[in-house]
Every structure is written in C-alpha cells, then in structure tokens.
Amino acid sequence: MAFDPVLAEIRFGTGLSAQRSLPNGSEDLLRRLSGPDTAAQTYPIPSLFGEGGVEVRLYNELLRARNKARGTKDEEAARKELVAQRRKMKKTEMRNARNILLRGIMSEDGFRERLVWFWSDHFTIGPRNQQLRANLASYAEDAIRPNVAGRFADLLWAAEIHPIMQVYLDQQRNFGPNSVAAQKSKKQLGLNENLAREMLELHTLGVGGGYSQADVTGLAGLLTGLQIEKFTQTVFKARTAEPGPFMILGQYWGGETKTREADLRAFIEALAVNPVTLRHLARKLAVYFVADMPDEGLVEHMASALIGSNGDLMAGYRAMIEHPAAWDPAPSNVKPPLDFVVSACRALDVHPAMIERMKDGNVQSKFLVPMSLMGQSWMNPGGPDGLPEADDRWVSPQGLAERIQWSMTAPQALLTRLPDPRDFVVTALADRAPETVKFAAKAAETEWEGVGLILSSPAFQRR
Amino acid sequence: MKRRDFLIRSALLGCSAAASPFMTPVALASAPWDARLVVIILRGAMDGLDMVRPYGDPDYSALRGGLTGGGVGEADLNGFYALHPSMEPLRPLWQQGSLGFAHAVSTPYRDQRSHFDGQDLLEAGTVGLDQGRSRDGWLNRLLQCVPGVSGETSFALGRDRMLLMRGDAPVSTWAPESDLNLSPQARLLLEMVSHDDPLFSGAVTDAIHIAESLGLIDVPETALDAQDMVSQRMKDNRKDAANGHMLLADFAAARLKEEARIAAFSLNGWDTHKGQKNAINRAGAQLAEVIGGLHDNLGPEIWGKTVVLAMTEFGRTARINGSAGTDHGTGSAMVMAGGALRGGQVWSDWPGLAEADLYAKRDLMPTRDVRAHAAWTLRSLFGIDQSVLETKVFPGLDMGGDPRLVL
Numbered sequence A: 001m002a003f004d005p006v007l008a009e010i011r012f013g014t015g016l017s018a019q020r021s022l023p024n025g026s027e028d029l030l031r032r033l034s035g036p037d038t039a040a041q042t043y044p045i046p047s048l049f050g051e052g053g054v055e056v057r058l059y060n061e062l063l064r065a066r067n068k069a070r071g072t073k074d075e076e077a078a079r080k081e082l083v084a085q086r087r088k089m090k091k092t093e094m095r096n097a098r099n100i101l102l103r104g105i106m107s108e109d110g111f112r113e114r115l116v117w118f119w120s121d122h123f124t125i126g127p128r129n130q131q132l133r134a135n136l137a138s139y140a141e142d143a144i145r146p147n148v149a150g151r152f153a154d155l156l157w158a159a160e161i162h163p164i165m166q167v168y169l170d171q172q173r174n175f176g177p178n179s180v181a182a183q184k185s186k187k188q189l190g191l192n193e194n195l196a197r198e199m200l201e202l203h204t205l206g207v208g209g210g211y212s213q214a215d216v217t218g219l220a221g222l223l224t225g226l227q228i229e230k231f232t233q234t235v236f237k238a239r240t241a242e243p244g245p246f247m248i249l250g251q252y253w254g255g256e257t258k259t260r261e262a263d264l265r266a267f268i269e270a271l272a273v274n275p276v277t278l279r280h281l282a283r284k285l286a287v288y289f290v291a292d293m294p295d296e297g298l299v300e301h302m303a304s305a306l307i308g309s310n311g312d313l314m315a316g317y318r319a320m321i322e323h324p325a326a327w328d329p330a331p332s333n334v335k336p337p338l339d340f341v342v343s344a345c346r347a348l349d350v351h352p353a354m355i356e357r358m359k360d361g362n363v364q365s366k367f368l369v370p371m372s373l374m375g376q377s378w379m380n381p382g383g384p385d386g387l388p389e390a391d392d393r394w395v396s397p398q399g400l401a402e403r404i405q406w407s408m409t410a411p412q413a414l415l416t417r418l419p420d421p422r423d424f425v426v427t428a429l430a431d432r433a434p435e436t437v438k439f440a441a442k443a444a445e446t447e448w449e450g451v452g453l454i455l456s457s458p459a460f461q462r463r
Numbered sequence B: 001m002k003r004r005d006f007l008i009r010s011a012l013l014g015c016s017a018a019a020s021p022f023m024t025p026v027a028l029a030s031a032p033w034d035a036r037l038v039v040i041i042l043r044g045a046m047d048g049l050d051m052v053r054p055y056g057d058p059d060y061s062a063l064r065g066g067l068t069g070g071g072v073g074e075a076d077l078n079g080f081y082a083l084h085p086s087m088e089p090l091r092p093l094w095q096q097g098s099l100g101f102a103h104a105v106s107t108p109y110r111d112q113r114s115h116f117d118g119q120d121l122l123e124a125g126t127v128g129l130d131q132g133r134s135r136d137g138w139l140n141r142l143l144q145c146v147p148g149v150s151g152e153t154s155f156a157l158g159r160d161r162m163l164l165m166r167g168d169a170p171v172s173t174w175a176p177e178s179d180l181n182l183s184p185q186a187r188l189l190l191e192m193v194s195h196d197d198p199l200f201s202g203a204v205t206d207a208i209h210i211a212e213s214l215g216l217i218d219v220p221e222t223a224l225d226a227q228d229m230v231s232q233r234m235k236d237n238r239k240d241a242a243n244g245h246m247l248l249a250d251f252a253a254a255r256l257k258e259e260a261r262i263a264a265f266s267l268n269g270w271d272t273h274k275g276q277k278n279a280i281n282r283a284g285a286q287l288a289e290v291i292g293g294l295h296d297n298l299g300p301e302i303w304g305k306t307v308v309l310a311m312t313e314f315g316r317t318a319r320i321n322g323s324a325g326t327d328h329g330t331g332s333a334m335v336m337a338g339g340a341l342r343g344g345q346v347w348s349d350w351p352g353l354a355e356a357d358l359y360a361k362r363d364l365m366p367t368r369d370v371r372a373h374a375a376w377t378l379r380s381l382f383g384i385d386q387s388v389l390e391t392k393v394f395p396g397l398d399m400g401g402d403p404r405l406v407l
Helices: A005-012 A026-034 A038-042 A049-067 A075-106 A109-122 A138-148 A153-163 A163-168 A180-184 A194-203 A212-222 A257-272 A275-289 A298-310 A313-322 A336-349 A352-356 A360-373 A397-414 A421-432 A435-443 A445-458 B005-017 B026-030 B060-068 B085-096 B115-124 B138-144 B184-193 B198-213 B223-239 B241-256 B274-305 B372-382 B386-393
Strands: A226-229 A235-238 A247-250 A251-253 B037-040 B098-107 B156-157 B170-175 B264-265 B306-312 B332-337
Touching: A005 A109, A005 A421, A026 A109, A026 A313, A038 A075, A049 A075, A049 A235, A049 B037, A049 B198, A075 A138, A075 A336, A075 A352, A075 A360, A075 A421, A109 A138, A109 A336, A138 A163, A153 A194, A153 A235, A153 A257, A153 A275, A163 A226, A212 A247, A212 A257, A235 B037, A247 B060, A251 A257, A257 A275, A275 A298, A275 A313, A298 A313, A313 B198, A336 A360, A336 A421, A336 A445, A360 A397, A397 A445, A397 B037, A397 B170, A397 B198, A421 A435, A435 A445, A435 B184, A445 B184, B037 B115, B037 B241, B037 B274, B037 B372, B085 B098, B085 B274, B098 B372, B138 B264, B138 B372, B138 B386, B156 B241, B184 B198, B241 B264, B241 B274, B274 B306, B274 B332, B306 B372, B332 B372, B372 B386
Parallel strands: B037 B264, B037 B306, B156 B170, B156 B264
Antiparallel strands: A226 A235, A247 A251, B098 B332, B306 B332
C-alpha cells in the first residue's frame, strides 16, 4: 500500500474533480501545502483584527446606544440603526460561508482546507454572543489557517488567545481572586477554569493525559490577566492577574503579574512539545484522516515524528502520508457533512459563479440547512469537544436521509445541465467505483436519480 | 401535491404509524420503562409572569396592567393565578388535572442574562458554567444511567441544537424538514449500492421506514418536482412556523406510541423585548397546540403515562419596558402537562412582587431550582434513584422536598 493520487485527493483532499490536477506524490502534496495560500487569496474572509473587527465594534456601539435609548424618543432610530447593522453582518456571515465552500470546491490544495477544518474543530469555537456571531469565520482565518503547516506551539498560542476563543471559553470571566481588580470590585471576581480545562483536556494532553484538578486551577491562575477589549482584541491587564507562581504539571510557572504574558507563552511552548500532547495529536490526526480505529504503527510513526521535531506539524503530516497504513484502499471514514457537500460540488464541477452569485437565502436552503439536518450546524458545533469522529454518529437514519435527499435534488439546482451518470461515476470515483454503483448509474430511470445514487452511495460517502 | 394535502396526509399516517409493521422492531421489548416524558425547551426566555399571571398579588396590576389590560381574573386558575389567553384552549386539561405549572423557578444561572449561557446551563443541568463548558445534557446523562436504552428510546426532534440530548447515550434525531423522495426503482438501487456496507444499509432501511410511516415518501416525476417539494417544504417551515411545531408534536406522539420513551424539542419565539402582547400570543398558542396535539395523538392510554415539561432559560423583567415588552430577567415558570401529572395546581413558594421582593429589584425572585422539579419528575416517573439524580443527572443539585408532581 503506497501513495495513490486518486485516494490522496479523496482521503487527504476535498475530493476528485475533473478540472483540478491530482497530487502526483507525497512530495507534491506537501509542496502544495507549503506554497502560497491561493484559495484564501481568491476567496477572502475578513480578519477580526481588520474589517471583521470594525463591524463587530460598530455593532457593539449601536447595541449600547439602543440600550441607552430604551424608553426615550430616540429608541426607534437607534433600533433601526442596529437592525441595519445586523443585516449587514448577516451578509458578511453568508459571504464567509460561500467563500469557505468555494475554497474547498476550487482548491488545488485540498489537504490545506482539510487541515483547516481539522484544526478548527480541534480548537472548537461557537457562538456565545450576538456581537461575534456573524464573524466567527474570522477565528479560523486569523488563528488556524496561517499556522496549519508550522509549529504546533504557534498554532496553540494563536488559537488560545484569539478573542473568539477567549469569549467561547469564558476567559473574560477569569479574574485573579487576589488581583487588584478583584480587590477593588464590589462584585465577587474569581477564577473561571473553562479555558484552562479545555486547553489541557481537549487541545493538548487529552483525557487521561495525566493532569489533575490542581493543574487546571493552576493554569486558570496563570491565565488571569488575559482579557479581551471590545470583543476584538486580546490584551494583558496586570490588574486582573493573580499573583503567582502556580504549580502546573510539576513545575512552577509565572511570578509577578507584570511578566505574565511572557510566562504564559513559556508555559504554552512547553505544553506544545510535551510528548503526551504530541501523542494525542498524532492519534487524533490519524483518526480524522485515516480511520476511526487507526493502525497503531501509523499512530506511533506520526507521534515519533512530531516528538522528534518538537511539534513541527509538517513532520507529522509527512509521517502520516509516507506510512503504508494511510493508503489502505478500503473505503474508510464517512465524510462529515461539509466535506460531503464540498466533494459533491467538486465532482459535479459546479461553476464558482453559481455559488458566488447565489442569494443568501439559497446558500441557506441549498447548503447550510441541509448540512444541519445531516448533523453539522454551521459554525455551531454543540460543545467544546467539536464534531463527532465516529462514522456511526453521521450515518443515522435522519442524517443519511438528508444526504440522500440532497444528492437527489441539489445537483439539479447547482448545474445548468446534469452529467450523464455513466460518466459521472468515473469523475466522482475513478477506479474506486464499485460494480454496484456503476450498475445503478446505468439502471437509474432518470439522470438525476443516477447522479443522486452515486453521491448517496457508501463509496462516495466514505473516503 | 399541495402543502396542505401533505400535512393532512402526514398527520393521518402519523397516527396510524402504530399499525405499521415497520415501526415495531424488536427494540420494543427492551424499553427500560413504560412511562413517557416530553421535554420542550422554550428558547428566548419565556415571561412566566405573563403566561401564568399572579393577578392575586397586590403589586401585579401596577407592574403588568399595560400587558394584561386588567380583568385578568376572568382567566382564573385558582384564585391567585390566571392563565394567559393563548393557553385558554388547554383549560379542559387543567380541569382534568393534566395541566399544571411551577412558578418562580429558575436554573442556578444568575446576573449575566445571556440566552446562550442560560440555555447551555438549562440543558446541561449543571450548577454553573465556571467548572467547564458542558459536553452533554441532563437527559442524555439520565439515559447513560439506565440499562436497556437503545437508539429508539429517545428522540431529539427539530433542527435546533439540543445540548439536552447530547452525550454518549444513543439518541435518534429527526427534523420535520426531512423527507425522502424516491421512486421505487431508485429505492431498490439505493438498497443495492448500500448492501455491502452494514452501517449504511441499516440506516437506509431505517430512514425509509421512518419516512414511509410518516407519509414523507413522495414519488416525484422529475428532478424539478423533487426539488420543488423540498424547497416548498423548507419555505413552509420557515414562513409558516405554525406547521413546523405541529410536525414536531405529531412525530413525537407517533414515536412515543411505539418504543420511544423520551422526546425533546424546542419551541422558539419567547424573546419578547418589543410588542410582547402579539409576540407571546404566537408563542403561547404554539405551546398550547403542541400540548393539545400530544394529548390528542397519544390517546388516553399513553397520555395517562405521560409527563410534558416545558422549561425556559430564564424569566423576564417584572416591569414592562419602553417598547411594550420585557427584558431578560431571572425567575420564570415551568409549564407541565400529561395524564401522569398531578395537575390542576400551581406549585410555588410565591416570593411576592413588591420591589423589595424582586431579584436585584427587577426580576421575579426564583424560590426553587427548576432542576429539582425535573429531578422529582424523573424520580417518580422512571424510578431513578435520588442519589443518581443528585450526582449524575443534575450534579450538585439538592432536590429538597418532594413536590409530588406525578400521580
């Protein structure tokens, strides 16, 4: 079992397409990933530290103005302004959704998109307030995407301190009980352990990673001082920080509050190269890309590469795709809903203009609503542990019914002319098309049913 | 086919689902108990002071006269509380003792008054959000503690994210927008292409059976037909929420008459900051229709074993705001129904509405944890151990005295 271009595009990319070139070997696959990020340039998503942040701050100001105007003669005007801004932001949200889809559909570097999806889910965020809701896509753009092919330490740092993660895991409510701010406040301010707990349990060491409640509390203490401003900026405020040091994982970290940012950074650097962390990541990557129950040799090979390189993610990816177990030709993982609809659009060769010009309501009804019926709510994963990995969580009667329904109806809405199913089975599955699927493509009574059956088949749903 | 025809047909078939051989797989025997529970999350923060009006409180009319227009006593329940007009169709249930309310209740959530956090806490059933964000909901943790639970035992319905049902125990999901339009030929071919994959072939069979039993399988003539049906249904569900909620209730009833024992879904539209009179009328009417629909569709025998709990993330301000609505508050009410309920009463340790009695001088003061009522319901209805309820299902909850909610 060795590198196979078709399987590479299906298992490590966003699916086969008649238009885009297949990677011709592991080196080509990795070279595309280390090259320029063409998809992001073509289909931009605003940063929270730029355009996206401007929107958020304006919305917040209008919200305050509206609240202040309650019960006065200015209320109606203030409300109208707020509603107008909310509408504008809804448009941003839908444009971002289109661009995320288009990146996957048009990319020549599908592995990068898949890594962005994987790491965005590993460092899950979701809606916590109206202010940030429309701009949640900025998080992956700012923190995840630039770091997927670099050092895990940089990815970890960028994800944890991004304002959207800070809000999602309540860091704005984490105050040192003995901080200046707590002593001067009338309210009872204290530690909030959410970010610390998820950082250890989900983002790094993993469940059973050998940390204790005391380590969580220690890390929550070390994290005090980190605060967000206007929902768009993370800053260090020494006055909210608990004086250290804190015992975490058998070592003291952080002393005086004024060097807290550097002390936290040092801790995160150490946590990122901890072998327990890197083993956890190796397994999770193997589960996501290869199989629910991955080959132990593959996991071990990836873990050693990550540990040996102090968390160089490229080394981990290289170890994965050079290992024979990654190329077992048997159809393996079920595509999550986003991966499914994107790979279907690629196979169907949906014209980008069709999606670029699609009305917001149609983006909802053709993509986002069906995806949520398949079990993946757009930008709303349900919990900090993100999307399920096990195949049987996706293939429920409801989820599968929606996949079938979408397969039967969406292609007609996205294309001016449906492909002949007998050709489409080759575009969509190449040499991986089972005889039964080829037969169904021929035997279907209509073109749309033929296309729908191919997309609904386990051969297409799995990768 | 017109939307209306579809609804009528699906309602009829929904009721006759009991007779369908597809709907009675072997799982029937393994149901862990016989009683039924429906949990409805009222999203947006229901104004308990409007739905169950404490008109006998001397301070009520001064606070709320603008919404009730006086004359509240006409809708009297027990000399102190009155029913919101939108719930009036349920009065017969109140008289039969299968409708009741708990008042001045809330989760432990205080002060921040965010829908996101409030709903998270309500569905997680935990004490606070400072010990880690929740991954699972209290209904799922209940299922984790009971042997003999299968994927058929519980259904999370609708498109809303239901943290309440999220977790390691198996739970089925279904949304009324879902359907499956397959010609007989496509269906055979689908079974053929899935045949060698046990996971897929099992799910295909189940999906077809469920869709069939609900009358959801239409045979479209052309792709455009199929697409029209789907987009029409989407549109109807969006515009005409009046249908969406009844599809949830119909589906829940159809499943509960079979092997399902628990169903949960949400009803939205309770965030009445502005023009509350109309907004809450709409939401209240939907809730009343859902409860009425469950009563009618379940039939006397199953209804007699059923409890419905409708709970919300927090209440609303005691005073009316400048736009004839109310803002986010604290204490609210829980709506309960079902033949197994010891209804016809309002359970409350009424705190009063004088300014000094209000929470933070603005909201109805909660006098009981809404989770305690839910826990006692699970205790009485399913015989769950109190220690399991206080440590696993609602960790950290002190259930207090038994309100004797269930017959």
